[in-house]
Amino acid sequence: MGRLTARILTLAAAAALALGGASGAGGGPPTSLRVLFVGNSLTATNDLPAGVARIAGRAGRRLEYRTVAPGGFALEDHWSQGEARSALAAGGWDVVVMQQGPSALPESQANLREWATRWAAEARARGATPALLTVWPESYRRGALSAVIGSYRRAATAARAELLPAGGAWQAAWRCEPVALYGRDGFHPSVLGTYAAALVVYGRLFRAPLLGVSAPAGVRPRTARLLQWSAATSLGRRLPRSRRCGR
Numbered sequence: 001m002g003r004l005t006a007r008i009l010t011l012a013a014a015a016a017l018a019l020g021g022a023s024g025a026g027g028g029p030p031t032s033l034r035v036l037f038v039g040n041s042l043t044a045t046n047d048l049p050a051g052v053a054r055i056a057g058r059a060g061r062r063l064e065y066r067t068v069a070p071g072g073f074a075l076e077d078h079w080s081q082g083e084a085r086s087a088l089a090a091g092g093w094d095v096v097v098m099q100q101g102p103s104a105l106p107e108s109q110a111n112l113r114e115w116a117t118r119w120a121a122e123a124r125a126r127g128a129t130p131a132l133l134t135v136w137p138e139s140y141r142r143g144a145l146s147a148v149i150g151s152y153r154r155a156a157t158a159a160r161a162e163l164l165p166a167g168g169a170w171q172a173a174w175r176c177e178p179v180a181l182y183g184r185d186g187f188h189p190s191v192l193g194t195y196a197a198a199l200v201v202y203g204r205l206f207r208a209p210l211l212g213v214s215a216p217a218g219v220r221p222r223t224a225r226l227l228q229w230s231a232a233t234s235l236g237r238r239l240p241r242s243r244r245c246g247r
Contacts, residue, residue, distance in 0.1 A: 029207040032062040034092055036128070037069060038084045038119070039099035042135050044069040045188040051198035051216070052205075058214040061206055074100040075115035088126055095205055096123040097164065099133040103155075104147040113155045120159035131162035133201065136170050136193075139186035145171055164204055166197035168234035173226055176245035191216055192227065199231035210235075211243070222246065 053063040068084040078084040103112040120130035134152035137144040156163040181193035215224035225246030
């Protein structure tokens with residue numbers, strides 16, 4: 001086993017233990033979490049945190065949350081503006097979920113690593129597990145999705161933060177069929193795009209199965225199964241070959 005692989009496994013185990021502590025007995029999957037979401041309009045559109053809470057609630061789990069997500073903010077902006085830092089300082093959070101723009105260009109990648117690392121250290125100092133939510137590029141730059149995914153993965157490793165690979169779930173879904181994950185402006189998510197992201201957040205933070213969980217009203221069962229499969233795949237879940245693409 002290489003050093004990098006060993007380090008990633010160690011970080012994953014540490015994050016699992018931290019999240020397990022929120023559940024109480026036995027360190028099993030959490031049944032209740034308090035989560036601070038720090039991001040921008042990619043989180044605020046369609047109210048991603050509320051979507052995670054709905055999925056959790058219908059599965060007998062509980063998510064309490066606060067969202068600080070002004071339009072266009074990066075993690076550096078949040079550090080300077082102060083509202084999110086004040087919310088974190090108030091304490092009582094199990095997890096802090098962070099997100100900024102695509103961050104695929106070299107200078108943006110460096111910025112994401114720097115500020116994700118600073119925020120992650122602050123979260124740990126306040127007793128919370130830091131988590132980084134992978135996003136996606138604008139639709140006209142869809143070819144940059146792999147670079148976005150790589151940027152967030154490296155930033156999460158540098159920050160010793162849990163990775164929530166929503167962009168990876170989008171990518172997995174598109175490998176199966178051209179599902180409409182972008183909203184009308186070609187950047188912010190559609191209801192389906194937010195559902196895919198919410199599945200990733202729910203599945204990782206609660207360490208919960210995803211196949212068969214509730215979907216928003218109006219989402220066709222076939223599409224819901226595809227997005228559940230895509231989210232589970234992005235999280236590295238082992239699924240039967242017969243369920244590929246949500247079949």
